[in-house]
Amino acid sequence: SGSNLEYLCEGGHDFVISYTLKRSPDTFKQLVWNKDGWQDKVDPETGEISFQSKVVEQTLEVKVPLAPEDSSTEKKRGRPKKYSKEKIPVKIHLTWSAKRAAKDKSDRERMLEKLRKRLDKPYQLKAAIKRGCNQFLQMELDTNGWRLNEAKIEEAARYDGYYAVITNNLNLSTEQVSTIYGGLWKIEESFRILKNDLRACPVFVWNDEHIKGHFAMCFISLCILRYAQYLLGEAHKENASAARIMDAIHEPLVLVQGEYPNNVATPTQVNQTYLDLAKILKLPVLKTNMTLTKFRSCTKLDLTINLK
Template sequence: MYVAITGSGKARVIQFREDTRIPGTNRKKTHVVKTIGNYERMLAEDPDIIAKLKAEAAEITKAKKTSTAPLALEVPVMDILSPTDVVPSYNFGHALINQLWSNMALDNFFEVSSGKRNAKTVAQALYYLIAHRCAHPSSINLAASEQKRYAGVPILGNDIFYDVLDVLADQKEAVVAHLADFFQKKTNRKESEAYYDVTTYSFESTKWGELRMFGFSKDHKNNEVQVVMGLLMDNNGIPITFELFPGNTMDQNTLVQSVEKLKKLYGLEKITVVADRGLNSGSNLEYLIKGGQDFVISYTLKRSKERFKEMVWDESNWNNTTDPMSGEIIYRSKVVNQNIEVKVPLKEDEISEIGKRGRPKKYRIEEIPVKIHLTWSSKRAKKDNQDRERMLEKLKKKLDKPYQLKAALRRGCNQYLEMELDTEGWKLDENKINEASRYDGYYAIITNNLELSTEEVMKIYGGLWKIEESFRILKTDLRARPVFVWSDNHIKGHFTMCFLCLCILRYMQYLLSSEQGRQVSVAEIMEAIREPLVLVQGKFPKVVVTPTRISQSYLVLAEILKLSTLKSNMTLTKFRACTKLDLSVNLK
């Protein structure tokens, strides 16, 4: 590398340049490594600037040659008679978590907010638990026992890890606010749009508490206590906030509290709430409408009023799309205008009229216009029919086995059965089956935003799958089911930790998509964190470090996070420069 002055007159600039030989020729090709600045201005500020830059270029060239020079190491040949005779290896994929942890300023945040004397140690323990769960989800005890496997992780006592759960429980709102501020600045988050859904997490216990209660289980764990989680997610699939409710809380009773937290978090006057049909209750729609909020929520045709069903079956006003080859209808859409009755509290000077029971009326009924967007597709109709046929086929095999039918009832199969009071002589109800088939292929979305087209409504609602996927990630990949914690405070801390892990993994997905156009699953990202190993040969401190088991996702994320490129063989110093992990912690 050398210093060059290029250009003419006052437009001359100083550059670092490098010459490389063109393969198969004697010619050289010049590369501009970096443009330093305007020559005239820099010379006026420092007459010795050229000499200084030449010295800097020489140092860079020397460092580059050193980094690519072969490493000399004497490796002894020994019999392997015990596990300690094997070349040591350490996980280092958490370098990605470490870099993000710093970028998101979570190290400083937890040191300041933990409220503990040993705040720095608590912050280190929390970072390790997050890194471990993103790679090897497990109990805190197991995570604590595996510290020595992780490069650059100082060994901490088990008791400190349970302090982490208390800190997370106490600082949950502050954690949510800190993450919200970060994602608002670093992503294209639409603060006024939120996806909402609810799920349950069961315990392997019947012992109840403040949060642990019996209730309707979405995992069919009806003989175990559970907690209910409401999760709000943004347009990128990154979580915004979450709320925990006692296990006997109905889905419909969770939305109000979560939305109020979201409004407070961003200081919003108006938001659009997108939710599944389980949240479509009169009280929820009433709350959203009275609060001036917009909603896009699935509408259940089967449970709608007969007057509305007649509009659905009416063949008028449908917009049809046909297959150009066969001429068959493959998609239909229709918009139905409806009014929703909402109770509006009366002002004090309006409370005068006496109701039926001799009490002043506190509410008046207002009709709020909404639109119900109906769609039908041949593809969805075929799937609905196939799903029902599979269910009926299973039921037919169980008709003469009452004990198996009882289990099927808990999974919603009773909609197709005709039962006697004594639960004997069960048979399929053909009328119910025929009625269900009428709804094959139909979908309905209700919204109070009258300006949205059917295409816009379906696109907004279509993002709801991301929150359903987030619940699957929490339950399956991150193993968020609270099997190993029991006190209410530790339960709250455990879910805050899982929420933080989900935010980090989803943000990694966002970075891969927005900066590289790569669509990568959370499972693949967790593998990129879990798999990388570094082999250490030689005797400390004169060792050679060899990275192995590295995926393409790791390399791309490392590049996005601006980590230096790994070498096939490195010194400890070079490894620390590339990963920000100090292996000497493990080797001393």
């Protein structure tokens, strides 16, 4: 949102976000279709253009909600002003890729093929429209005359392969911006891990200090998981997911047999991910049958507390 972008700028931070070409103003679309300013990259094997880039400098106008103290208390006619408009100088990095163009075309053809099959069976179109909340609507639909909108298909094809990324850091190159934006999936994945695996949300504490502590613990846990993934990758082991690493920590059990103090401890449910991490971290090797003293020296867990 505009308020988030303004907040980042006020804090001295940079942002890199995608820019939707299809919903951009017509004046900007003309800059895209204008062949001037594009830099071409030719595939040495085929001799054809494989990549194009273009940088456009613009001023981004964002709407920022007014704080209550900034709102005018003076009565005026009409609606009270709720937003202020702020301007942020940005660069829009336009790119076109032959590989992306082929993918966009393939994705669209796949959707059109599904539609063509439904057009051959009009009753499927009616069933699709009446799903979800629409099932409670009384509709008389005649789908026999429906056909594909060729003009919209042709318009969509014009955008095949094009992508735009906007940033307020005016010193970044197109390659740098593309690399930064290409790492977005890592951030999104981290949020999914925080929410699903580490259960950061919902929060079951109420005061501010406990909430801060909860998220601090979740973030530290995320850092440990990421570091474990890094170590496994550096050691050329499997690309373990966060869930698999957590299972490697949670699942191991110990079977204690015999009478105290001559018990024998047998580790069970120890998967390969645990063994790999233990080897990387140079932890003591777990044996099949261990004395309580040996088990405590390896794991720092004192089983005698529950056996005495």
